[in-house]
Amino acid sequence: xxxxxxxxxxxxxxxxxxxxxxxxxxxxxxxxxxxxxxxxxxxxxxxxxxxxxxxxxxxxxxxxxxxxxxxxxxxxxxxxxxxxxxxxxxxxxxxxxxxxxxxxxxxxxxxxxxxxxxxxxxxxxx
Numbered sequence: 001x002x003x004x005x006x007x008x009x010x011x012x013x014x015x016x017x018x019x020x021x022x023x024x025x026x027x028x029x030x031x032x033x034x035x036x037x038x039x040x041x042x043x044x045x046x047x048x049x050x051x052x053x054x055x056x057x058x059x060x061x062x063x064x065x066x067x068x069x070x071x072x073x074x075x076x077x078x079x080x081x082x083x084x085x086x087x088x089x090x091x092x093x094x095x096x097x098x099x100x101x102x103x104x105x106x107x108x109x110x111x112x113x114x115x116x117x118x119x120x121x122x123x124x125x126x
Contacts (some may be wrong), residue, residue: 030043030080030104087110100117
């Protein structure tokens with residue numbers, strides 16, 4: 001079961017990435033629901049710095065895992081991150097940029113909008 005597809009701006013959730021395909025439901029969107037215990041809701045633009053931090057923290061997103069159909073991420077890829085991991089990266093000074101229009105509203109349970117806006121690549125004017 002999936003929660004309504006609404007972004008942190010209160011608008012319809014946009015696609016994060018279909019190449020590579022991302023999201024808990026592997027639909028290209030940072031949708032979430034009760035089964036998504038990791039809250040994979042932040043649409044982030046991968047950087048070398050963030051990928052290195054994630055690997056150091058035990059979640060290697062850059063190494064290919066063909067047995068799972070995962071080619072590995074590289075800088076420039078968009079990916080639905082766990083909200084708590086994004087917040088941790090923010091605290092460590094290594095948070096990637098985010099697309100607010102593709103970041104699920106459920107993120108706000110963990111990360112304040114003011115922090116997300118600091119990393120936004122699609123901040124609306126006004």
